[in-house]
Amino acid sequence: MNNLIILPIVIPFIIGAILILLAKRITAQRILSGITMSFLLTLSIYLAVIVYLHGTIVLEVGNWEAPFGIVIVADLLSTFMLLLSNLVGTICLFFAFQTVAETREKQFFYPLYLFLMIGVNGAFLTGDLFNLFVFFEVMLIASYGLIVHGGTGYQLRESFKYVIINIFASALFIAAIAWIYAITGTMNMAHIAERVAELDQAGALNFVAMLLFVVFASKGALFPLYFWLPRSYFGPPAAIAALFGGLLTKVGIYAIIRTFTLMFNHDIGFTHKELIVTIAGFTMLFGVLGAVSQFDFKRILSYHIISQVGYMVMGLGIFTPLAVAGAIYYIAHHMIVKTALFLFAGVTERITGTTDLKKMGGLLGTHPWLAWFFFITAVSLAGIPPLSGFFSKFPIILSGFEEGQYVIAGVALLVGLLTLFSMIKIFSYAFWGKQKHTKEQASVPVRKLLLPIFPLVALAIILGFAAEPIFTYSLEVAEDIMDPANYIDSVLKE
Numbered sequence: 001m002n003n004l005i006i007l008p009i010v011i012p013f014i015i016g017a018i019l020i021l022l023a024k025r026i027t028a029q030r031i032l033s034g035i036t037m038s039f040l041l042t043l044s045i046y047l048a049v050i051v052y053l054h055g056t057i058v059l060e061v062g063n064w065e066a067p068f069g070i071v072i073v074a075d076l077l078s079t080f081m082l083l084l085s086n087l088v089g090t091i092c093l094f095f096a097f098q099t100v101a102e103t104r105e106k107q108f109f110y111p112l113y114l115f116l117m118i119g120v121n122g123a124f125l126t127g128d129l130f131n132l133f134v135f136f137e138v139m140l141i142a143s144y145g146l147i148v149h150g151g152t153g154y155q156l157r158e159s160f161k162y163v164i165i166n167i168f169a170s171a172l173f174i175a176a177i178a179w180i181y182a183i184t185g186t187m188n189m190a191h192i193a194e195r196v197a198e199l200d201q202a203g204a205l206n207f208v209a210m211l212l213f214v215v216f217a218s219k220g221a222l223f224p225l226y227f228w229l230p231r232s233y234f235g236p237p238a239a240i241a242a243l244f245g246g247l248l249t250k251v252g253i254y255a256i257i258r259t260f261t262l263m264f265n266h267d268i269g270f271t272h273k274e275l276i277v278t279i280a281g282f283t284m285l286f287g288v289l290g291a292v293s294q295f296d297f298k299r300i301l302s303y304h305i306i307s308q309v310g311y312m313v314m315g316l317g318i319f320t321p322l323a324v325a326g327a328i329y330y331i332a333h334h335m336i337v338k339t340a341l342f343l344f345a346g347v348t349e350r351i352t353g354t355t356d357l358k359k360m361g362g363l364l365g366t367h368p369w370l371a372w373f374f375f376i377t378a379v380s381l382a383g384i385p386p387l388s389g390f391f392s393k394f395p396i397i398l399s400g401f402e403e404g405q406y407v408i409a410g411v412a413l414l415v416g417l418l419t420l421f422s423m424i425k426i427f428s429y430a431f432w433g434k435q436k437h438t439k440e441q442a443s444v445p446v447r448k449l450l451l452p453i454f455p456l457v458a459l460a461i462i463l464g465f466a467a468e469p470i471f472t473y474s475l476e477v478a479e480d481i482m483d484p485a486n487y488i489d490s491v492l493k494e
Contacts (some may be wrong), residue, residue, distance in 0.1 A: 008121040016114035048079040056490035067188035073127035096239035116142035169218040176211040190491035209264040220252025223282035230302040238346020246339030276317035284310030297355040324478035326395030333388040340456035362435025366442040382420035388463030
């Protein structure tokens, strides 16, 4: 059973390597990659159920006992993230089958896609801080390849910023790892958490915590390190933009949640309730203001990634079980809804030939299914009941008021209103009003493109109407990670 938890890392590595040898055989690549992602999704569902029923699973690689060897850890949080990441990865891959140009498919698109999943899955499952760095780098290299895939001038120019900020973050990551090893003498995250609880070095630990927070904040696009995201996510094809928008920033958010619940919970008054809450407020506000100012479909969605990750770290910063459970719920909501919205942007671009809202209009008349599916996910993102956005935001904002964090709670409410405004702007420009696309464009078949998106729309509705059991699960995840003893005892077998 324990060996199963390494399969989400090993399988995409093996199949990705095979796909390199099949670079010119597109049909074979599609079949193999499709089967692989479908299997990973099925496996992640199975692992999530097993961990929920039987508790945390730990694999000591090479039978080297923790904390001396590398460990792979599947707990409630990591399997939850694993399930969501493979769901998004599978949906985006099947959308890519229909939208990515054949010339791009022959340029190692599918190997890069699977190598990206190695980094993502590995980051969620590793129990070792240095290997978290390794998997971040695997994810970075693959994501850079996918961002520049196709080689347009715009992609190359904007991806340069993406690479520079990530190289800078990687250098800081190495420095932080060296520092924490000097303090604790270990790289195993459970062992670090145990040592932190024993050491009386709050100042040095706070410094390392802030250093790691900067690293993960740059990857999660938190204020003020979000500047690279909107333009970088604008250039790639819709399937890749959706994959990045729904998935990549959440890896950084996961790392923040993992480290600041497990290792750096010795001074929550400073690290959580002051620093993280403040950063969350600025992230939400500046992200949504950027979205409101735009008149491009994909740029609005890109800026909303920034504002929405602010809600997730806000829940962590408030640091009550209710708030953290809200953040967990919000991650699921956002990964599903944001992926769907980026895919809708790809469909509308396929019809109209543009993402400029001022050049669009009348899609409601020619493509009503597209319009109303978009409307459902758009109002869900804004937090309109009874959809998933409302039930994920409500516990976070309620916790803010209960804990006396009135400013951040007020900012969160304001951001919700501005999010609704920007979503209505997209709907009114692109789908309402006078038809601006030609009859030939209106006849472009899009039903097959909508098929991969429909499960995401259905999940957005289910997450709202089945809020009670889903939130109960999120609360169990929150309570599990807020008690570090559960993780420590499982890994160190104490």
